[in-house]
Amino acid sequence: MNMKIGIIYFSATGNTEKIGQEISSRLNKLGIQTNTLNIASFSDRKDNPDLTEFDALVFGFPVWGSVIPIVCREWLATVKVEDKWCATFFTYGGPTVGISHYHTKLLLNKQGFKVLASAEFLGKHTFNVAKGFNFLAERPNQNDFDVGKEFADKLKELFSKKEKKEVVIEKPENADKIMERIQKAEKTAKEWIPSRYGKDCSMCRTCEDSCPTNAFNADTGEADNLECISCMRCVTSCPDEAIEFRRDMTEVHERLKKHYELTDEKLKKLESKISY
Numbered sequence: 033m034n035m036k037i038g039i040i041y042f043s044a045t046g047n048t049e050k051i052g053q054e055i056s057s058r059l060n061k062l063g064i065q066t067n068t069l070n071i072a073s074f075s076d077r078k079d080n081p082d083l084t085e086f087d088a089l090v091f092g093f094p095v096w097g098s099v100i101p102i103v104c105r106e107w108l109a110t111v112k113v114e115d116k117w118c119a120t121f122f123t124y125g126g127p128t129v130g131i132s133h134y135h136t137k138l139l140l141n142k143q144g145f146k147v148l149a150s151a152e153f154l155g156k157h158t159f160n161v162a163k164g165f166n167f168l169a170e171r172p173n174q175n176d177f178d179v180g181k182e183f184a185d186k187l188k189e190l191f192s193k194k195e196k197k198e199v200v201i202e203k204p205e206n207a208d209k210i211m212e213r214i215q216k217a218e219k220t221a222k223e224w225i226p227s228r229y230g231k232d233c234s235m236c237r238t239c240e241d242s243c244p245t246n247a248f249n250a251d252t253g254e255a256d257n258l259e260c261i262s263c264m265r266c267v268t269s270c271p272d273e274a275i276e277f278r279r280d281m282t283e284v285h286e287r288l289k290k291h292y293e294l295t296d297e298k299l300k301k302l303e304s305k306i307s308y
C-alpha cells in the first residue's frame with residue numbers, strides 16, 4: 033500500500049523537530065512518503081495545512097507545565113477532520129511528561145482524530161539557556177533516536193492494518209487538577225522573557241519571524257510580556273547570539289528537582305519509550 037503520512041510538530045528549540053525528522057526518515061526508508069511541518073512560527077500556523085492528502089498524521093509536541101503548549105491546544109482546536117488516524121509523540125526536559133498523552137488524546141478525539149499510538153522522548157530542557165538551570169543537556173541522544181526508529185516501525189505496522197484500534201489511555205490521577213489549572217490560566221505579564229543584549233545584531237529579524245506568538249520586536253530587541261510564552265525560540269534561533277534569557281534559574285531548578293525527586297543519577301536513567 034502506498035501510504036502518505038504528515039508529520040506535524042511544534043518545536044521551538046529543536047528537540048521535537050529532531051525526533052520528528054528521525055521518525056520521518058525511518059518511515060521513508062520503510063517506503064512510506066512523509067511531509068514534515070514545524071508549526072512553531074506564528075506564520076506557519078496561520079494557514080491550516082491540507083490534511084486530506086495524508087492517509088495518517090503524526091503529531092509531535094513539547095510538554096509545558098505537564099500538558100502541550102497553549103498555542104498548540106489553540107491550533108488543534110482549529111483543525112477538524114472526520115475519523116482520521118493519527119499518532120502522538122511528546123518531548124520533555126526531564127521533570128515530567130505530565131498528562132500529555134491523556135490530555136492530547138482528548139483534544140484530538142474532539143477534532144475527529146483517532147489515536148493509534150503514543151511515545152515520549154527526552155530532550156534538553158528549554159530553560160538550560162539560563163544560568164543555574166541544567167536538565168539533560170546531552171539529550172536527545174542515540175538511544176532516544178533509536179526509540180524514534182522503533183516508533184516509526186510500529187507506526188508502519190499499525191497504520192497499515194485493516195482493522196485499527198484506538199489506544200486506551202487511563203485518566204491520570206492528577207488530570208482534573210491540571211486541567212482545571214490550564215482552564216483558569218489567564219494572559220498575564222510574564223517575568224521570564226528574553227531580550228536582546230548583544231550589540232552585534234545584524235537585524236536579520238529571525239527573532240521576529242520565528243516567534244510563535246509575534247511577541248518579539250526586532251527593532252526594540254524586546255518581547256511583549258503579555259504575548260511572550262517563554263519558549264526561547266528567539267534565543268536559540270538568533271544567528272548572532274544577541275538574544276539572551278538573563279535570569280538566574282537556580283532556585284527554579286532546585287525547586288523542580290525537589291518536587292519531582294530528581295537526582296543526577298535518576299535523570300541519567302530516564303528513557304524515551306513507546307508509551308501506548
Ligand SMILES: Cc1cc2nc3c(=O)[nH]c(=O)nc-3n(C[C@H](O)[C@H](O)[C@H](O)COP(=O)(O)O)c2cc1C
Nearest residue numbers: 044045046047048094096097098125126127128158
Ligand atoms: C514554558 C515551558 C514549560 C516546560 N514545562 C516542562 C514540564 O512540565 N516538564 C518537562 O519535563 N519539561 C518541560 N519543559 C521542557 C520542554 O518540554 C523540553 O525542553 C522540550 O523538549 C522542548 O521542545 P523543543 O526543543 O522542540 O521546543 C518546559 C519548557 C518550557 C519552555
